[in-house]
Amino acid sequence: MTIAFKPEETFRGDYTYRNSDAAVLRFPFPFPEDRYMYSVNIEPHVRSGPSDVFMRPFDVDEHYIAECRDKAITLERDPGRCQVLPHMMLAQWDTLELLMESLSADYPALFSLVKEGDDFGSRWTWTNRPLGLEQSFIFGDPATLPCEPFEYITRQAQGDFAICDQRDNNLYMDAGMVTSQADWSLEFDVGMSFMEWHGPVPLAHQTGVFERALKYLLMLRLGQPVRRLNWTMTINPRLDTSPENFPEWGTDRASVTPDNAGQKVHLRVELQTLWRLPRSNAILFPIRCYLASLDDLARVPKWGARLHRVLSSLPRELVEYKGLTRYLPAALEWLAQHDDGAELPVGTESGVTTLAPR
């Protein structure tokens, strides 16, 4: 498999990020039905599903190099986006091992891992060809890496990562690498329990979603990861929509008009997976973010129409929580032209193999 990377594209400033046709077709569209409400939408993370992004445990796509660069810029400006509490060292190594093993097995042309042994104390050599990195280090000895193991490996992966320590029948967000979040702050949340960090989410607590999800996660098994999709919307293809930098991107929300909504408004889908880690018994929570403009999505007729219906019927509490209030009318007006009202089949599949021309 060859991936045509786009190393020069940007997620800030001139925003040159674009999806190829192939990237649009494999987009993990999150709406199987015309209405959306929070639920415990967790399923086994197996190598199958309606989108190609599910085929590998950790998906790498054409934006890989550019996303890693954007992450480095964000970390340079705010090193606090990576936080690890002191008792999480084992979980750091667990994460490094899981990512290195998975990436090198699924993308042998891009990544390789050579091990002289599996135990702590063994010499490992990691090669990351897209980023041009080679690193020889002692597994288990942080001093042999340029930074701590969690930061080292998650700088080389798309998306955000949180690690939850499990104790007292609860999960605690005790580590994170968070540079492309949908408006939540790691600095504020680090150390919180499952219910605390989910505190601001409307409606879901009352319907028992979080209580059931937590009980399920406490029983999560090694070797049997699970996944769920979460979504919001972002103006411009911006990865760093942190609350820290809200003053920088907040005004973008006021810039949307029915004319420019197609290019400006992006659906932001998070493929969230959950992994039991072997040595630390912690849970790794990778949040892989996919961005597609309304223009992109409307090239798949089913998706354009469905998004219009989901957004027009979205509960007011969700509209507010996701920060859509100011520009939703403009986005809906733009999407209306792609919805003829005909019944749509249930499911998230695109239903097409090629896209209408732009």
Added chain:
Amino acid sequence: MMHSDIKSRPVYQPLVPDLAGGRHLLVVEGETLAAGRLEELAGVFAPVQARLHTWLAGAAAPLGGLGKLWQLESAADVVDALACASRGYGVGDRLYVQGTEPFLWSVATAAAVIGFGEKQVQLYHAGSLRRRVWCTHCHGMTEGVTTSIVACGGCGRHLLVRDHFSRRLGAFMGVMVDAEAPGEIPAIEEVFA
């Protein structure tokens, strides 16, 4: 205390001595003592008086009935005293704190550092509802906030004071209120008196 839909907002309960505990430490922020409150506490803690130490931060000493009594100046002194007691407390000991929210969490965080588990600690919110506000943008703290929107002491931005609460920081989240439309600042209300 105010009601909120945001679940990170702690729920506080009246202090009740846990009879299973070994030694008992009661820490009270003086300014939150309503008339008669110390006598009331002495009554409640009577069953464990022999094993009770009371630290009063910023209040005059009462007549007695609160075990061994110590007087301290401020929250900072309480935090220092706890840090020094690092090896002094056991798994069976209990901590009870009465105070404003910033006081409660300064003490609770210091206790956690020396090993107190959540179930060893009881917190009772009394006195003013004023908040410590953490600025999401400059990460500075603004103390004693009583209004729905406050100018950040660090960066000057107008922050909307949310109910989302971090125990680690002992603070509520403040987010720039006019980030989408600069200058559009809603009416500021006095809400955390």
Added chain:
Amino acid sequence: MTGETLKLKVAALADIAPGLRHVRLVAADGGKLPPAAAGAHVQLALAGAARTYRNAYSLVSRPGARDAWEIIVRRVPTSRGGSAYIHECLQVGEVLEAGWPGNLFAPVRTARRQLMIAGGIGITPFLSYLAEFAFSGVEHALHVCCRESEQQVFDPWLAGRPGVSWYWDADGHRLDIPALLAAQPAGTHLYLCGPAAMNEEVLAAAAAAGWPDTHVHCEHFGSALSGGEAFRAFLARSGVEVEVGEDESLLDAIERAGVNAPCLCRGGACGVCATPLLEGEAEHRDHFLSAEERAAGLLIMPCVSRARAGRLVLDL
């Protein structure tokens, strides 16, 4: 690193003491095992004469070992048949089916001090704990109560590790549990694994000394989501009768019979598999149905729940 079951080959067997057998297991395909860690156990399927036993054993191998796993099995005359099988029938070279490692007894990594009390064979989970604590450097102590003659049995795993004390039933050699528990600084976590009588004694002493239950951890095996008694279910709409085995879920059995049943999480949380129950009484194991719904008895979650007794009839 994903999968549900593993094939393990017995690489070596050794009787390390009367009634104590050490088993070394490797991946049957010659590959690597998944890493597992302090407190982890592995569930082995052992084909007894009458039925297959699924017993869980603590891994005593080095944390993270991927070349081989080790377990130590005590022969208890009254125990479930699995241990008897290991002592009497198991052969080097035999291939066993196993689940991926589970961990219901992981140490609390935020503890400032780790205190372990073992009774006899209950030392097994602590062999991997000691290796981890030596690596992380956290302050720790292990107190082992056993027969005087058993002290040396575990030497190969203790390898001169500091912080281990031995006690046995003779004057001057008994462990003074209340004194030990009273002397522990804030931030200590206690782990215990031993015979039921010892566990109860320590738990009572800890409660009396004011230990919060969040700081006391007692080893217990078995996953809430694993099987149970076999039973039968009739799928009324499809007209199919299914046999649900001890080790499979009702949902597995329905799928095996070729009937389509909706599902998502397969762990009792999402609610997608809720199925009308027409007859029979369910043993509810899900996190989804409310107490009222359970009492009404009209719904069952086949991904985890089973029959309390007899046969179930489902609207499927």
